[in-house]
Amino acid sequence: MPNLVTEANAFLADFERREQEEAGRAPGWLLEVRREAMRAFLDQGFPTRRDEEWIYTDVTPLRRHRFPLAPRTSTRPATLAPQRFALGLDRGPRLVFLNGRFEPTLSRTGALPEGTELGPLAEALTRTGAADGPGAVLGTLAAAARHPFVALNTAFLADGLWLRLPPGACVDDPIQAIFLAEPRGEPSAAHPRLLLDLGAGARAVVVERYGLECVGALGEVGGLTNTVLEARLGAGAALEVVRVQREGGAEHHLGFTAARLARDARFTQVAVTLGGALCRHETHVDLAEPGAACDLSGLYALAGREHADHHTVVRHAAPRCTSRQLYKGVLAGRSIGAFTGRVIVEADAQQTAAEQANHNLLLSPEALAETRPQLEIHADDVKCSHGATIGQLDDEALFYLRTRGLDAAAAGHLLVHAFADEVIERAAEERVRAGLAALLAARLDLAPGAGGRR
Amino acid sequence: MSAPVPGKNAEIEALAAKEYEWGFVTAIEEDRIPKGLSEAVIGLISAKKEEPAWLLEWRLKAFATWRGMKEPTWARVRYPPIDYQEITYYAAPKRQADGPRSLDEVDPQLLATYEKLGIPLHEREVLAGVAVDAVFDSVSVATTFKSKLADLGIVFCSFSEAVREHPDLVRRYLGTVVPRNDNFFAALNSAVFSDGSFVYIPKGVRCPMELSTYFRINAANTGQFERTLIVADEGASVSYLEGCTAPKRDENQLHAAVVELVALDDAQIKYSTVQNWYPGDAQGRGGIYNFVTKRGACRGRRSKISWTQVETGSAITWKYPSCILQGDDSIGEFYSVALTNNYQQADTGTKMIHIGRRTRSTIISKGISAGHGQNTYRGAVKVLPGADGARNYSQCDSLLMSATCGAHTFPYLDVKNPTARIEHEASTSRIGEDQIFYLKQRGLGEEDAVNLIVNGFCKEVFRELPMEFAVEAQKLLSVSLEGAVG
Numbered sequence: 001m002p003n004l005v006t007e008a009n010a011f012l013a014d015f016e017r018r019e020q021e022e023a024g025r026a027p028g029w030l031l032e033v034r035r036e037a038m039r040a041f042l043d044q045g046f047p048t049r050r051d052e053e054w055i056y057t058d059v060t061p062l063r064r065h066r067f068p069l070a071p072r073t074s075t076r077p078a079t080l081a082p083q084r085f086a087l088g089l090d091r092g093p094r095l096v097f098l099n100g101r102f103e104p105t106l107s108r109t110g111a112l113p114e115g116t117e118l119g120p121l122a123e124a125l126t127r128t129g130a131a132d133g134p135g136a137v138l139g140t141l142a143a144a145a146r147h148p149f150v151a152l153n154t155a156f157l158a159d160g161l162w163l164r165l166p167p168g169a170c171v172d173d174p175i176q177a178i179f180l181a182e183p184r185g186e187p188s189a190a191h192p193r194l195l196l197d198l199g200a201g202a203r204a205v206v207v208e209r210y211g212l213e214c215v216g217a218l219g220e221v222g223g224l225t226n227t228v229l230e231a232r233l234g235a236g237a238a239l240e241v242v243r244v245q246r247e248g249g250a251e252h253h254l255g256f257t258a259a260r261l262a263r264d265a266r267f268t269q270v271a272v273t274l275g276g277a278l279c280r281h282e283t284h285v286d287l288a289e290p291g292a293a294c295d296l297s298g299l300y301a302l303a304g305r306e307h308a309d310h311h312t313v314v315r316h317a318a319p320r321c322t323s324r325q326l327y328k329g330v331l332a333g334r335s336i337g338a339f340t341g342r343v344i345v346e347a348d349a350q351q352t353a354a355e356q357a358n359h360n361l362l363l364s365p366e367a368l369a370e371t372r373p374q375l376e377i378h379a380d381d382v383k384c385s386h387g388a389t390i391g392q393l394d395d396e397a398l399f400y401l402r403t404r405g406l407d408a409a410a411a412g413h414l415l416v417h418a419f420a421d422e423v424i425e426r427a428a429e430e431r432v433r434a435g436l437a438a439l440l441a442a443r444l445d446l447a448p449g450a451g452g453r454r
Numbered sequence: 455m456s457a458p459v460p461g462k463n464a465e466i467e468a469l470a471a472k473e474y475e476w477g478f479v480t481a482i483e484e485d486r487i488p489k490g491l492s493e494a495v496i497g498l499i500s501a502k503k504e505e506p507a508w509l510l511e512w513r514l515k516a517f518a519t520w521r522g523m524k525e526p527t528w529a530r531v532r533y534p535p536i537d538y539q540e541i542t543y544y545a546a547p548k549r550q551a552d553g554p555r556s557l558d559e560v561d562p563q564l565l566a567t568y569e570k571l572g573i574p575l576h577e578r579e580v581l582a583g584v585a586v587d588a589v590f591d592s593v594s595v596a597t598t599f600k601s602k603l604a605d606l607g608i609v610f611c612s613f614s615e616a617v618r619e620h621p622d623l624v625r626r627y628l629g630t631v632v633p634r635n636d637n638f639f640a641a642l643n644s645a646v647f648s649d650g651s652f653v654y655i656p657k658g659v660r661c662p663m664e665l666s667t668y669f670r671i672n673a674a675n676t677g678q679f680e681r682t683l684i685v686a687d688e689g690a691s692v693s694y695l696e697g698c699t700a701p702k703r704d705e706n707q708l709h710a711a712v713v714e715l716v717a718l719d720d721a722q723i724k725y726s727t728v729q730n731w732y733p734g735d736a737q738g739r740g741g742i743y744n745f746v747t748k749r750g751a752c753r754g755r756r757s758k759i760s761w762t763q764v765e766t767g768s769a770i771t772w773k774y775p776s777c778i779l780q781g782d783d784s785i786g787e788f789y790s791v792a793l794t795n796n797y798q799q800a801d802t803g804t805k806m807i808h809i810g811r812r813t814r815s816t817i818i819s820k821g822i823s824a825g826h827g828q829n830t831y832r833g834a835v836k837v838l839p840g841a842d843g844a845r846n847y848s849q850c851d852s853l854l855m856s857a858t859c860g861a862h863t864f865p866y867l868d869v870k871n872p873t874a875r876i877e878h879e880a881s882t883s884r885i886g887e888d889q890i891f892y893l894k895q896r897g898l899g900e901e902d903a904v905n906l907i908v909n910g911f912c913k914e915v916f917r918e919l920p921m922e923f924a925v926e927a928q929k930l931l932s933v934s935l936e937g938a939v940g
Binding site for chain 2: 381387
């Protein structure tokens with residue numbers, strides 16, 4: 001077995017080099033946060049499949065290669081068109097990041113409610129101290145000490161999204177944060193961080209988009225995107241995050257989303273994972289005060305040898321909170337789709353309503369679905385349920401469609417689309433739904449085997 | 455336990471006296487071997503049981519493996535570390551004469567429980583440990599059964615007897631379902647197993663009676679490391695019941711049993727368990743640790759293994775009766791009711807491994823938590839690539855009866871075949887106040903209302919039990935939940 005410490009040290013060398021480069025530029029408190037995180041990463045090392053939380057995801061590929069920080073580039077590809085990643089959203093704030101760095105020429109913020117702070121995190125961090133602005137959110141929901149890749153993200157913290165909405169502020173148009181990997185030769189890493197702080201009664205929709213902008217030839221080994229989002233919702237605030245991941249190819253993607261909800265706050269997430277060599281997304285929601293509600297939904301459509309692992313942890317810590325989860329997988333080729341969802345109801349959290357469902361459609365004989373829906377309940381006045389299914393397209397439904405004149409392939413497509421549509425419908429914004437539907441249509445039509453097996 | 459200081463405290467002395475009355479007696483020195491586990495101790499156990507060399511070698515190999523293993527920690531149970539060198543691994547069966555001589559000497563509380571459960575009179579005596587020669591007719595009952603079974607070629611005897619009388623059968627199947635290096639507790643059991651049962655049903659034979667009836671009378675003193683092996687040859691069928699509803703006195707805190715079932719072509723095995731060992735007192739002190747490995751292999755085509763369990767006893771229950779569905783068209787079933795009250799902890803469930811084509815499995819699990827009980831369902835359904843048309847349906851429901859208990863569900867579903875259909879459903883809720891209200895206005899008392907609801911909740915599982923045990927199991931739930939309501 002390879003030496004874990006040595007492998008983690010590959011990141012350490014990079015960390016130290018960067019620290020020297022940036023000496024004097026980052027504020028002292030931030031340097032200390034990063035150092036602490038680096039220590040936490042070295043302490044934890046890479047998880048292995050023996051670790052119960054990682055039994056479905058083997059991170060060996062991340063241990064086998066070095067992923068230095070992507071080099072700072074002064075030129076951007078002239079062909080790069082952020083509209084391609086805009087889900088059809090032609091107005092509203094848009095921040096574009098290339099290899100983890102803010103790209104001002106492609107970004108715009110537009111008019112925002114008074115008192116709103118929206119912009120690149122790097123800039124916001126240099127302006128503020130450890131206890132105000134983004135510093136007050138950073139690391140409070142995603143703790144470096146408890147997760148190796150959160151630690152790694154924090155250690156290499158450079159840029160990302162910073163959004164603060166004052167109480168009652170409402171941003172009508174979805175805020176887009178587009179993160180593009182632009183590989184140049186050797187595999188490299190980006191560690192974007194998104195910090196969202198919504199005051200009481202504030203409302204926003206954030207579209208979090210990950211993609212690959214390929215100019216040159218792709219290497220055999222893809223790069224690494226290791227992202228962390230922390231969202232703090234004040235009383236009665238409402239936040240919707242639409243997360244679209246489509247680096248594809250040989251890319252590795254690790255994502256960690258954490259949200260804490262105050263009284264009567266509402267958090268909605270629609271996570272659409274469209275593939276990469278290795279994708280993992282964790283969502284941790286803390287329903288901390290009475291009446292908070294969250295709605296998590298996810299869709300993973302995979303083909304080839306792609307692997308996607310979704311984890312959710314919803315903690316009901318206060319009475320009268322509700323949570324709803326719906327994750328769906330469409331698996332073709334030799335792809336692997338895994339889901340682990342945990343609902344924890346603490347002793348005080350009476351009158352909890354929690355439901356969770358995971359449904360998987362296997363479209364090829366070599367695809368694999370793994371699912372672990374988990375309930376951990378310490379209160380008694382609760383209504384909790386979970387359900388999981390793994391199966392294939394319904395023969396009778398296919399037969400019915402064929403009697404109506406559709407050929408086998410078209411009937412299959414129709415059923416797969418109907419299956420996937422349920423997740424997309426959870427997004428509130430109509431333009432976003434249309435954008436997701438188009439994206440999904442393109443993806444599913446590429447997936448071989450959809451209905452074509454019979 | 456330290457002896458109470460003689461003197462003023464009459465209550466303690468009375469208690470101590472009462473325990474003696476129960477028959478918590480230490481076996482005579484000569485029948486015990488020193489504490490702790492070593493190759494010498496295993497050699498001694500094997501020698502005392504007059505075992506052949508191959509079995510001793512098998513035990514020693516298991517011991518060597520066990521020494522390199524770590525105690526598992528993934529289950530959701532908490533207990534102080536066990537010192538495996540503090541356990542005595544062999545005690546000769548207790549001498550009957552040391553037990554109480556008649557029911558008059560037995561603790562009245564125990565008798566009251568038997569009464570509530572409706573256990574037949576002569577069985578009460580056996581269960582309470584009354585010396586067998588004082589029990590009228592039970593011996594003759596057993597003997598009649600035995601000759602009837604022998605006529606059909608059925609082998610049903612203690613494990614030690616099977617090793618002596620049918621070594622070929624034992625050797626062919628022992629450890630083929632639960633290998634001796636399977637897990638920490640299975641390896642420990644393989645090294646030191648005391649005794650247990652062996653059943654072989656020959657080709658085409660339907661066992662004419664529930665083996666339970668016989669077993670209940672003869673099950674005494676199988677020890678804390680029980681080993682059971684049941685083989686149903688082609689076309690054979692058998693129903694077997696282990697344990698019983700009556701609380702049984704037991705002085706071993708750690709129980710690590712292994713049960714292996716083998717079903718060949720068209721064979722059927724139905725294995726029912728009712729477990730009601732000492733759960734510890736209301737404050738969570740004492741109680742049995744029940745760490746069991748149970749697994750059945752459906753080797754043959756169209757074979758079927760069905761597990762039914764009612765778990766109400768033990769301080770800690772850690773068991774996952776599983777099925778390896780190897781033969782095409784084979785069927786695995788798991789029906790479970792697990793109840794935790796006071797400070798009991800249960801981490802139980804099943805594993806269904808679909809290997810053959812068109813294999814089917816059903817999982818019905820009902821968990822009831824009361825008091826400070828922690829109840830976990832942990833189950834896995836695996837469909838391997840060759841299992842075309844595999845089908846699984848799982849349903850795990852939990853009923854919560856107090857604000858301090860916990861109910862947890864951890865299913866694992868791994869499917870590698872697109873033609874498989876897997877469904878899992880789980881729900882957790884408490885008894886509806888409106889349900890209780892309705893029953894109360896129909897004239898039922900609160901406790902009866904709760905019993906009715908709980909029994910309705912468990913109906914799907916009780917239906918699978920042999921009839922007489924289903925009746926007892928229902929009563930057992932009421933007894934176990936006494937005082938948990940209101």
